[in-house]
Amino acid sequence: xxxxxxxxxxxxxxxxxxxxxxxxxxxxxxxxxxxxxxxxxxxxxxxxxxxxxxxxxxxxxxxxxxxxxxxxxxxxxxxxxxxxxxxxxxxxxxxxxxxxxxxxxxxxxxxxxxxxxxxxxxxxxxxxxxxxxxxxxxxxxxxxxxxxxxxxxxxxxxxxxxxxxxxxxxxxxxxxxxxxxxxxxxxxxxxxxxxxxxxxxxxxxxxxxxxxxxxxxxxxxxxxxxxxxxxxxxxxxxxxxxxxxx
Numbered sequence: 001x002x003x004x005x006x007x008x009x010x011x012x013x014x015x016x017x018x019x020x021x022x023x024x025x026x027x028x029x030x031x032x033x034x035x036x037x038x039x040x041x042x043x044x045x046x047x048x049x050x051x052x053x054x055x056x057x058x059x060x061x062x063x064x065x066x067x068x069x070x071x072x073x074x075x076x077x078x079x080x081x082x083x084x085x086x087x088x089x090x091x092x093x094x095x096x097x098x099x100x101x102x103x104x105x106x107x108x109x110x111x112x113x114x115x116x117x118x119x120x121x122x123x124x125x126x127x128x129x130x131x132x133x134x135x136x137x138x139x140x141x142x143x144x145x146x147x148x149x150x151x152x153x154x155x156x157x158x159x160x161x162x163x164x165x166x167x168x169x170x171x172x173x174x175x176x177x178x179x180x181x182x183x184x185x186x187x188x189x190x191x192x193x194x195x196x197x198x199x200x201x202x203x204x205x206x207x208x209x210x211x212x213x214x215x216x217x218x219x220x221x222x223x224x225x226x227x228x229x230x231x232x233x234x235x236x237x238x239x240x241x242x243x244x245x246x
Contacts, residue, residue: 003040003041003144004023004040005041005140005147006018006043007043008043011043011049013065014064015063016041016049017060017062018061018062023061024060027056028056028057028061033056034053035056036053038050038051038053038066039063040143041063042145046145048145051063052066073144074146075241076246077102077104077190077194077240077245078104078192078193079194079240079241080104080196081098081107081196081237082109082159082197083098083109083197083233084108084109084110084111084113084156084200085114085153086201090201090228090230092134095131095135095138096138097237099134099144099148100144103148103237104148104149105149105151106148108128108154109159110155111155111208112205112207113199113202113203113205124152128150128152132147132150135147135150157211163193165192165194166192166193166195167216167217168196168217168220169197169218170198170222171203171219172199172203172204172226176218176220177218177221178220179222179239179240182218183239183243184243192244194240196236197212223235
C-alpha cells in the first residue's frame with residue numbers, strides 16, 4: 001500500500017480526512033479502498049500515521065488513527081546531486097531514481113553539452129513543476145518520509161561550491177581513483193556536505209574539466225564501462241550511500 005502525504009490541517013486527535021482530488025482518485029478509483037483497510041499517512045514533520053479507513057466516498061475519505069511514530073525512512077547523509085539536464089525522459093528517470101535512493105537535494109545544471117535548451121522562464125518553471133511531481137509520486141511509492149529539494153536550473157559554473165566539504169565529479173574516463181576507493185580514502189563525518197556532479201550524454205568538455213580541477217573536485221570513474229547518464233546517477237549515488245550511510 002503506498003504512503004500518502006497529508007497536511008496538519010487534515011489531522012485531528014483521532015482521525016485523518018482526505019479531500020484532495022488527486023489522492024481521492026487514487027484511493028477510491030485506483031486502489032479501491034474500503035472500510036476497514038489499513039493506510040499509512042505522513043505529515044510535514046515526518047510523523048507516520050497508521051490508520052484504519054472508517055468512511056469512503058468520492059468526496060471524502062476518513063481514517064481513524066491507530067498509531068503515530070516518527071519516520072526513520074530518511075538518509076542521514078547531507079548529499080546533493082548536481083545533474084546535467086538530460087534529454088527526453090532520461091532526466092525524469094534520473095530524478096526518479098535519485099529520489100528512490102533518498103537523495104535530499106537535486107540541482108539540475110546546464111553544461112556545454114546539455115542537449116535540452118530552455119528559452120523562457122515559463123519553460124523552466126514547467127520543467128521544475130514536472131520534476132517535483134515525479135519526486136512526489138516517487139516518495140509515495142517508496143514510502144520516503146520527506147520530499148527532496150529540487151533547485152532551480154543553474155549553469156555548472158554558478159554552483160555554490162563553498163558549502164560543500166566533499167566535491168565529486170563523475171567522469172567518463174579518468175586516471176584517478178574509482179569512486180569506491182576515493183570514498184574509502186577521504187575523511188568524513190555525519191555532518192560532511194557531499195556534492196556529486198554527473199554530466200550530460202556527451203560528457204564534460206575540457207573547460208569543465210578545468211573548472212573541476214580549479215575548484216578542488218575529486219574526479220572519479222564509475223568503472224571501465226561507459227554508462228548512460230541516468231545509469232551513472234544510480235551507480236554514483238548508490239556507492240556514496242553504501243559507503244557513508246549508517
